[in-house]
Amino acid sequence: MPGFATYILGVIGTLVIARLVLSLLKHPSLPLPPGPKPAPLIGNIHQLPKSLQWLEFYRWSKKYGPIMHLSMGGQPLIILSTYQAAQDLLNRRGSRYSDRPRMVMAGELVTKGMHMLLRPYNDQYKLHQKMEAPLLTLRAASKYRPLQDLESQQLLWDVLSEWDKFGEKGVDFHHHFERAMASTIYCLNYGYRLQTGQEKELIDAKRVEAEFSRIGKVGAYIVDSFPSLNYLPKFLAPWKKEGEELFELERQLHVGNLKKGLSNRKWNFSKHMKDSPEAARMSEIELAFDVGVLADAALDTSTVALDWFIVAWITSGSRGWVKKAQQLLDEVVGKDRLPSFEDRPKLAYIDAIASETLRWRPVSAQGVPHFTKIEDEYMGYHIPANSIVLPNGFAINHDEAVFGENVDKFIPERWLAEESDKEHIDVCGLNTSALKDLPSPGFGFGRRACTGRLIARNQLFIQMARMLWSFDVEAGVVDEATGARHKVHDMDYTEGFITPPRLFRSVMRPRGQWVRDVILKAGTTHNLDHSAILEAAKIER
Numbered sequence: 001m002p003g004f005a006t007y008i009l010g011v012i013g014t015l016v017i018a019r020l021v022l023s024l025l026k027h028p029s030l031p032l033p034p035g036p037k038p039a040p041l042i043g044n045i046h047q048l049p050k051s052l053q054w055l056e057f058y059r060w061s062k063k064y065g066p067i068m069h070l071s072m073g074g075q076p077l078i079i080l081s082t083y084q085a086a087q088d089l090l091n092r093r094g095s096r097y098s099d100r101p102r103m104v105m106a107g108e109l110v111t112k113g114m115h116m117l118l119r120p121y122n123d124q125y126k127l128h129q130k131m132e133a134p135l136l137t138l139r140a141a142s143k144y145r146p147l148q149d150l151e152s153q154q155l156l157w158d159v160l161s162e163w164d165k166f167g168e169k170g171v172d173f174h175h176h177f178e179r180a181m182a183s184t185i186y187c188l189n190y191g192y193r194l195q196t197g198q199e200k201e202l203i204d205a206k207r208v209e210a211e212f213s214r215i216g217k218v219g220a221y222i223v224d225s226f227p228s229l230n231y232l233p234k235f236l237a238p239w240k241k242e243g244e245e246l247f248e249l250e251r252q253l254h255v256g257n258l259k260k261g262l263s264n265r266k267w268n269f270s271k272h273m274k275d276s277p278e279a280a281r282m283s284e285i286e287l288a289f290d291v292g293v294l295a296d297a298a299l300d301t302s303t304v305a306l307d308w309f310i311v312a313w314i315t316s317g318s319r320g321w322v323k324k325a326q327q328l329l330d331e332v333v334g335k336d337r338l339p340s341f342e343d344r345p346k347l348a349y350i351d352a353i354a355s356e357t358l359r360w361r362p363v364s365a366q367g368v369p370h371f372t373k374i375e376d377e378y379m380g381y382h383i384p385a386n387s388i389v390l391p392n393g394f395a396i397n398h399d400e401a402v403f404g405e406n407v408d409k410f411i412p413e414r415w416l417a418e419e420s421d422k423e424h425i426d427v428c429g430l431n432t433s434a435l436k437d438l439p440s441p442g443f444g445f446g447r448r449a450c451t452g453r454l455i456a457r458n459q460l461f462i463q464m465a466r467m468l469w470s471f472d473v474e475a476g477v478v479d480e481a482t483g484a485r486h487k488v489h490d491m492d493y494t495e496g497f498i499t500p501p502r503l504f505r506s507v508m509r510p511r512g513q514w515v516r517d518v519i520l521k522a523g524t525t526h527n528l529d530h531s532a533i534l535e536a537a538k539i540e541r
């Protein structure tokens, strides 16, 4: 359709020129932050690599410094590459930097302004956050641990069963991590568990997540760079039909789940939120999206972190950290029961492994973009109003000034504190006095930082502790058809807003007969009634 292409190019050309003229009319006294030289009109768009953009940005930061400016066809993009810069702007100047960029496809067409992660920072956003907050405090997170205990017991049963079935052909660990997290969050959200990981709700949720990761990538849709294109009629804007279909998929999933949650006799997040004073000021579909987005946000992130944990185990475990963790687990737990949350104060090393996983391979290597409507100054540079501000997740988590030397290496010890006389254990059992007070940029920044991080941390602790206690994970990717092994590479990323490793099956051999005995004795949890756990977890008003 050459006519259509010429028309679109014409519209884009006009928009770019208009933006350029506007930017030339303003003469800030300070220079823009450095960055690769932009071309006329299109700016730096042509220099963006097709894959692993964040890695290229990281390389550029070595040349241009902690703050860079790119022009995306006139749209300023500020990239922050050190923890200090992200802390100074996104945390300390949070009132200015907590907005989100306008994302026409993901934010407006596909989720109609109801996606919590994409909402602009305004009163409506604060209302939604206020509704969710009581369910996500440290004390609240501590009450969900019995459920995480149950689901991680099931995880071990599932992994062992698959090992017994497929042996050297390997275990699809990703599937089991995903089921365990999905079941935990669906049980909290809606009161029902997911036993197989093949349930329709989860399949739809995975499609929603995969689409979100695809459409949320910088530059995925032309209309995100040039929002005025959305005024085009439908027949000239093919993305609109796609947006409608994806919205419908997400609407049905979230509204259907909310209905299940509300009609469930057991306590759950849907009921708690529905009864809140804030919910009285929003529609049913808005509420459904809030609860649904909590599930979406939990699902992929925690699973991706656990997938990278397995990659770290295979590619660097022989350097000693796996052996150290397993020796500690054997000392603290012994060989006749599973590790539990009660052991956590003595297992700070496992929490160090979790922190190192999130640092070494952040769940979103590109980082989650913030936005500022107000112009600003930083380090002698001008930050224009209406800039997208992207904390580069990979760069910040590899900041030597914060995390010390050898940031490319997986070293849990970097999180361990000197021995102290005063022990401090938090209400979730985390031994904070045994761990250094280092930041966790993997959970984002300032007022937009991840609200589910405490639940996530508990999930990572119990699953990592139990996997390390139970199995030896052996080097090698197992080809499902042939059973042949290949080498695992620790930079074998897939593309997207969330950045998982390329998936594979892996050999997960029980460490001994005692492991088999304990897992089989604990048994499958499918027949256990989780009502009592949910009732005990109930958050009172």
Ligand code: HEM
Residues within 6 Å of the ligand: 116, 117, 118, 293, 294, 295, 297, 298, 299, 301, 302, 305, 358, 363, 364, 368, 369, 442, 443, 444, 445, 446, 447, 448, 449, 450, 451, 452, 453, 455, 456
């Ligand atoms: C290892 C697991 C997780 C990681 C690494 C993670 C990471 C993140 C990151 C980087 C952000 C964006 C922060 C920013 O913009 O600065 C975020 C936002 C969010 N996360 Fe998580 N997350 C995890 C688990 C969870 C869980 C378990 C939940 C829910 C129970 C959750 C709920 C949310 C929500 C609702 C937001 C949106 C916050 C907002 O925009 O105001 N996350 N998360």
